[in-house]
Amino acid sequence: MLRFKSLGSGSGGNATVVESGGLLPFRLLVDCGLGIRQLTFRLAQSGLQPEDINAVFITHEHGDHIGCAHALALRYRIPVWMSQGTYSAIGSPDFDGLLHIARDARAIDMGGLQVMPFTVPHDAREPLQLSCNDGSSKLGILTDLGHATPHVIAHLQTCHALLLESNHDTELLDQSAYPHFLKRRVSGDYGHLSNTAAAAIASAVTHGGLKHLVAAHLSAKNNHPCLVQDVLSSALGCLPGDILVADPASGTPWLQF
Numbered sequence: 001m002l003r004f005k006s007l008g009s010g011s012g013g014n015a016t017v018v019e020s021g022g023l024l025p026f027r028l029l030v031d032c033g034l035g036i037r038q039l040t041f042r043l044a045q046s047g048l049q050p051e052d053i054n055a056v057f058i059t060h061e062h063g064d065h066i067g068c069a070h071a072l073a074l075r076y077r078i079p080v081w082m083s084q085g086t087y088s089a090i091g092s093p094d095f096d097g098l099l100h101i102a103r104d105a106r107a108i109d110m111g112g113l114q115v116m117p118f119t120v121p122h123d124a125r126e127p128l129q130l131s132c133n134d135g136s137s138k139l140g141i142l143t144d145l146g147h148a149t150p151h152v153i154a155h156l157q158t159c160h161a162l163l164l165e166s167n168h169d170t171e172l173l174d175q176s177a178y179p180h181f182l183k184r185r186v187s188g189d190y191g192h193l194s195n196t197a198a199a200a201i202a203s204a205v206t207h208g209g210l211k212h213l214v215a216a217h218l219s220a221k222n223n224h225p226c227l228v229q230d231v232l233s234s235a236l237g238c239l240p241g242d243i244l245v246a247d248p249a250s251g252t253p254w255l256q257f
């Protein structure tokens with residue numbers, strides 16, 4: 001049995017805790033795109049302290065994902081995983097032996113939790129997203145990508161829970177005051193998923209065992225939780241309220257499956 005909790009999601013910062021079951025749970029922090037004080041505060045609100053985190057996985061170098069990773073790792077002696085490209089992109093700082101390099105489709109055994117990173121198309125050096133599996137439950141995390149690829153869809157099959165980017169409504173983005181270059185970047189093949197693109201991914205991987213679908217990384221300006229719930233629920237044939245939306249500041253409750 002796994003449980004997970006978003007500590008917040010959006011362009012202001014992303015962090016998610018994934019916890020394996022058992023007497024000695026293993027806790028993985030996926031991204032820590034917050035300052036260390038804010039991260040500590042949000043962990044405390046979730047009943048955790050930084051000392052409870054056993055490992056950190058960083059998906060890519062953008063500030064809303066890497067945040068305080070370096071300071072957190074060194075202060076609490078937590079091992080950190082990221083791609084070689086991400087490590088290069090942040091200037092290859094000294095992690096004092098705590099750094100591990102993650103590679104596309106190369107499973108990482110974290111003791112009760114198997115992490116499977118996979119490459120995604122996004123405007124970062126070597127971005128990875130991931131699935132987490134304890135042998136009976138599988139969580140997919142997919143927060144920053146411009147479009148779905150067969151590789152992405154293959155890695156998200158058989159998930160029992162999915163944290164899925166649903167960044168923007170295409171019309172709201174078109175009508176927004178964003179400069180043209182930024183509209184093109186966000187909606188481009190290496191930007192972020194629109195609600196309809198997220199719905200297409202959800203439809204491609206849904207199955208009877210999918211218990212939780214959490215929409216994440218919503219644009220504060222070019223989206224709305226109700227729009228996301230409408231688009232995703234009509235694609236999946238469920239009720240809008242069945243789609244959870246990760247809040248930028250408070251994330252989600254703990255979700256177990």
Ligand SMILES: [Zn+2]
Pocket residue numbers: 060062122124144
């Ligand atoms: Zn990004």
Ligand SMILES: [Zn+2]
Pocket residue numbers: 010011014062064065143144217
């Ligand atoms: Zn992001």
